[in-house]
Amino acid sequence: MAESGLGAVFLANRDRLLRFLVAHGAGDTAEDLLQELWLKIGTSEIGPVSQPLSYLYRAANNLMLDRYRATRQAVQRDIAWTEAATTVPGQSDQPAGERPLIAREQLRIVQQALDALGDRTAAIFRRHRLDGVAQRDIAREMGVSLSTVEADLRKAYRAMIDLRRSFDDS
Amino acid sequence: MPEDRMTIEDEALDWVIRLRDPGFANWEEFEAWMSAAPDHADAYHAMAIADQDIAEILATPGPKPLIVNTPAPVMPRRSRRGWLGGAVAASLAVVTGYAVVSTRADPYQVETQPGERRSVTLADGSTIALNGGTRLTLDRRDPRIATLDRGEAVFTVAHDDADPFEVRVGDDRLVDVGTRFNVVRADGRTEVQVAEGAVVYNPRAEAVRLDAGHSLRVMDGDAAVQLGAVAPGDVASWREGRLIYDGQTMTEVAAQLTRYTGQTVRAAPEVAERRFRGILSLGDRNDVADLAPILGVKVRRSGSGWVLAPL
Numbered sequence: 167m168a169e170s171g172l173g174a175v176f177l178a179n180r181d182r183l184l185r186f187l188v189a190h191g192a193g194d195t196a197e198d199l200l201q202e203l204w205l206k207i208g209t210s211e212i213g214p215v216s217q218p219l220s221y222l223y224r225a226a227n228n229l230m231l232d233r234y235r236a237t238r239q240a241v242q243r244d245i246a247w248t249e250a251a252t253t254v255p256g257q258s259d260q261p262a263g264e265r266p267l268i269a270r271e272q273l274r275i276v277q278q279a280l281d282a283l284g285d286r287t288a289a290i291f292r293r294h295r296l297d298g299v300a301q302r303d304i305a306r307e308m309g310v311s312l313s314t315v316e317a318d319l320r321k322a323y324r325a326m327i328d329l330r331r332s333f334d335d336s
Numbered sequence: 337m338p339e340d341r342m343t344i345e346d347e348a349l350d351w352v353i354r355l356r357d358p359g360f361a362n363w364e365e366f367e368a369w370m371s372a373a374p375d376h377a378d379a380y381h382a383m384a385i386a387d388q389d390i391a392e393i394l395a396t397p398g399p400k401p402l403i404v405n406t407p408a409p410v411m412p413r414r415s416r417r418g419w420l421g422g423a424v425a426a427s428l429a430v431v432t433g434y435a436v437v438s439t440r441a442d443p444y445q446v447e448t449q450p451g452e453r454r455s456v457t458l459a460d461g462s463t464i465a466l467n468g469g470t471r472l473t474l475d476r477r478d479p480r481i482a483t484l485d486r487g488e489a490v491f492t493v494a495h496d497d498a499d500p501f502e503v504r505v506g507d508d509r510l511v512d513v514g515t516r517f518n519v520v521r522a523d524g525r526t527e528v529q530v531a532e533g534a535v536v537y538n539p540r541a542e543a544v545r546l547d548a549g550h551s552l553r554v555m556d557g558d559a560a561v562q563l564g565a566v567a568p569g570d571v572a573s574w575r576e577g578r579l580i581y582d583g584q585t586m587t588e589v590a591a592q593l594t595r596y597t598g599q600t601v602r603a604a605p606e607v608a609e610r611r612f613r614g615i616l617s618l619g620d621r622n623d624v625a626d627l628a629p630i631l632g633v634k635v636r637r638s639g640s641g642w643v644l645a646p647l
Contacts, residue, residue: 219363298358300359320353323352
């Protein structure tokens with residue numbers, strides 16, 4: 167792997183990537199995470215990468231998000247376990263069948279909330295978040311200014327994230 | 337402080353958006369922002385994860401395409417619109433405000449061991465016959481909803497236009513239109529065979545109407561729903577000790593034999609994918625070894641169970 171472009175860029179920028187993980191709050195585990203990142207780029211099938219350093223930063227960023235998500239889920243499992251352990255005898259837990267129902271219901275709620283933002287805002291959000299189109303290209307595509315795209319995206323991402331958080335509260 | 341929190345959240349949100357741009361390259365600027373205050377990284381993580389969750393919800397699969405195995409059991413969609421509207425409205429009424437429904441539900445379970453069969457009658461007069469190795473989740477507060485967690489059951493439903501009976505199975509839903517139907521849930525597979533009346537499969541997605549004599553089969557994660565035919569008299573014939581197959585794999589035959597007889601039956605890898613058409617008459621004898629000539633395999637003992645092996 168060291169021969170491949172990505173491996174070489176990794177080694178040349180090891181310290182920068184380490185600093186990035188530390189900035190993310192990796193603390194003592196930053197070195198371990200860097201090692202994990204090294205293994206990841208070594209084992210995955212990656213074609214030629216046009217911006218190798220940017221690619222590595224993004225992979226490091228994803229690694230931190232995965233780690234953060236895993237910690238959060240572990241905490242939630244602990245809470246769920248405590249709640250399950252204090253269930254009143256004779257009352258069953260929510261059946262597993264509810265899960266897909268909730269997924270589809272959430273989809274419906276999210277789509278409604280997105281549509282409620284207006285056609286342009288919803289379309290811009292979809293192009294950016296789901297299709298992965300750059301803001302500049304969306305502006306050109308839709309014939310609006312870059313600042314309109316930025317403003318719409320702020321509005322839409324904020325609405326979506328707030329909605330997501332409300333699911334946890336309910 | 338709340339004002340500060342807003343500012344940090346807004347900044348974090350901007351980073352979430354900027355990082356999503358495919359050409360994003362200002363990693364060092366992003367790093368500097370995260371390092372500037374201890375709660376910056378946390379604010380970013382929380383928002384980035386909520387954003388990932390939203391994308392995941394938006395990627396929830398929509399309706400699957402339908403594959404028709406046998407001559408046209410599906411009627412043209414347009415002609416169904418009249419009653420479908422009713423079914424959709426009714427199912428929406430059930431799920432609007434899912435949080436309310438799920439907290440009000442008072443679920444209980446009915447379970448059979450392999451080889452055991454029993455029947456339950458619900459408050460509305462509907463009856464459900466459970467094959468062995470089956471678990472159903474029912475709701476004391478709502479006798480019109482049943483979840484088939486695993487196994488096989490025949491639903492004989494007291495029909496009510498205003499309050500259709502709904503069976504949940506895997507990720508899917510079946511809504512009755514005056515019905516007797518059999519449902520199998522095993523190994524990530526859902527099968528439905530209709531003996532009388534009709535059911536609607538996933539009224540809010542595929543919205544397929546299955547009339548008497550029609551069957552449906554879908555694997556979890558599959559892109560398509562397969563539709564087929566079944567003789568109405570053969571539906572749920574397991575209740576009379578007859579197991580009827582129309583091209584199921586030996587693995588599926590073995591799973592149903594296990595459910596029915598309570599003896600562990602499995603298919604050897606060499607025959608696992610082989611398909612079987614025919615009728616196995618078990619009656620009350622439950623003698624798996626006797627089935628060898630019909631199945632065209634060798635049935636040999638393995639521990640306390642049986643293996644279907646090549647001849």
